[in-house]
């Protein structure tokens with residue numbers, strides 16, 4: 001299997017969850033809410049990425065950009 005086939009960046013992934021007022025720019029950080037990664041409270045930047053990428057609009061919730069993130073996953 002080619003692990004790069006599904007690879008994409010967080011800014012274009014539906015599993016990226018950011019603050020309600022956050023701008024879609026490289027410096028923005030948010031919580032990854034991919035179901036299998038939720039236990040890790042993984043906080044990632046817009047230009048981070050992985051092969052669990054799924055194209056879509058980011059979710060938004062207060063606390064998504066905190067260290068550590070305090071928001072519940074909304075998807």
Ligand code: SF4
Pocket residue numbers: 008009010013014015016017031032033034037044048049050051052053054
């Ligand atoms: S770490 Fe992977 S699954 Fe999570 S938001 Fe980024 S691209 Fe999506």
